[in-house]
Amino acid sequence: MYSNFSDRKRSIIYLPETESTNNDLKSLIRSEDTPVFSVISAKKQISGRGRLGRTFISPEGGLYFSMSYPLNGNEKNIPYLTLLAGLSVSCALEEVSGIKTEIKWPNDIYLGGKKLGGILTELVSGKNLCAAVGIGINMSAKKEDFPEELSGIVTSLFMEGIVPPHGNLVIEKTAEILDGFVYGACELYEACPSTVEAIKSRSFSLGKKVKYTLGDTVFEGKVSDILNTGAAVITLSDGSVKEIFCGEITQ
Ligand code: BTN
Numbered sequence: 001m002y003s004n005f006s007d008r009k010r011s012i013i014y015l016p017e018t019e020s021t022n023n024d025l026k027s028l029i030r031s032e033d034t035p036v037f038s039v040i041s042a043k044k045q046i047s048g049r050g051r052l053g054r055t056f057i058s059p060e061g062g063l064y065f066s067m068s069y070p071l072n073g074n075e076k077n078i079p080y081l082t083l084l085a086g087l088s089v090s091c092a093l094e095e096v097s098g099i100k101t102e103i104k105w106p107n108d109i110y111l112g113g114k115k116l117g118g119i120l121t122e123l124v125s126g127k128n129l130c131a132a133v134g135i136g137i138n139m140s141a142k143k144e145d146f147p148e149e150l151s152g153i154v155t156s157l158f159m160e161g162i163v164p165p166h167g168n169l170v171i172e173k174t175a176e177i178l179d180g181f182v183y184g185a186c187e188l189y190e191a192c193p194s195t196v197e198a199i200k201s202r203s204f205s206l207g208k209k210v211k212y213t214l215g216d217t218v219f220e221g222k223v224s225d226i227l228n229t230g231a232a233v234i235t236l237s238d239g240s241v242k243e244i245f246c247g248e249i250t251q
Contacts, residue, residue: 005070006183008037010142014168015042020049020118021066022134027184028068030126035070041171046191048136050118051107052248057147061140063117063167066082067175068124069131069182077188078131079245082107082121084188085133085174087199089117092173095138097165102204105223105232105249109137110204114155135216139164182242191228200226205249210234214247223249 018024021040022125029036042065045058058064069081086103093099093109102110109117117137124130138156146154157164179185185196205223212234213221219242225233231243 004124005037006179010037010039010067010179011176012039012041012171015040017044017046018042019047020045020134021064022049022122022132023047025066025068025132025134026124028120029124029128030128030130033127036068036086036126036130037130038072039065039067039171039175041167045136049120049134051120051135056120057117057141057154058135058136059145060143061158061164062111063135063137063139063170063173065174066132066134067178069133071129071188076231078227079106080123080124080191080228081131081133081182081188081230082119083226085119085121085135085178087202088178088181089119089135089160089170090173090202091136091167091177091198092170093221096169096173097162097248099162099165101202103199103202104204105226106230108204110166111155111157112160113204115153116157120248126169133178136172139167193228196226196228205232205251208251210249210251212242212244212247212249214244217247244245 017105021042022185024040045064048058050056090101104110107119108115114236122132140158141156209222221234221236224235231245234242
């Protein structure tokens with residue numbers, strides 16, 4: 001089943017503006033009888049969404065796209081798909097433009113210690129179970145496009161003095177790399193050690209002291225490993241370890 005997708009070309013839909021490409025993709029998946037293998041991209045989002053119910057500020061000039069990943073119904077490794085997407089974006093930016101980014105566990109793309117983009121992975125149970133992987137990258141946004149409280153926390157290629165590459169090249173390259181992981185190497189079913197190493201080598205989080213928050217749970221420690229399940233391992237000061245799958249870490 002999976003090799004069928006590695007051979008197929010994705011349909012890419014380009015929109016001038018939308019509420020959220022993840023919402024559009026989810027509607028498309030739910031409306032179709034057959035597995036959807038598409039990309040929906042938009043030049044601007046009115047209601048871009050981030051993880052944990054947050055807004056993803058999406059002015060004109062950024063890159064906003066969502067890719068569908070038809071699944072076979074028994075995947076347990078969706079957190080790992082988000083890490084694979086982060087690795088794919090990071091590799092695509094480097095291949096297309098030589099830009100070196102890092103992956104902040106679990107879903108952020110970092111450049112120069114600031115957030116350049118993020119990934120929102122959602123499961124969609126239409127007639128065929130799919131993952132919708134939504135990717136947002138700040139390309140030509142200016143400081144004034146973001147609220148004051150995000151100053152020093154988010155950035156864009158423009159703000160870092162980098163001429164943004166053509167967005168469609170980044171979309172196509174990211175899709176090619178991520179499709180290769182998911183359907184070519186079947187990484188979702190058995191993670192390759194070399195891919196996990198590649199994720200770790202681009203990790204912004206590994207080895208850093210962090211504070212972990214999920215609801216009322218808060219603890220501090222050091223990120224000591226990233227696993228092929230998508231989990232981060234945090235070693236606390238008493239030497240005990242915690243595996244975390246969701247929530248947020250702050251440096
Ligand atoms: C995050 O930073 O928490 C994740 C941000 C994900 C943003 C992308 S932009 C394309 C897709 N559509 C959305 O509404 N969100 C994702």
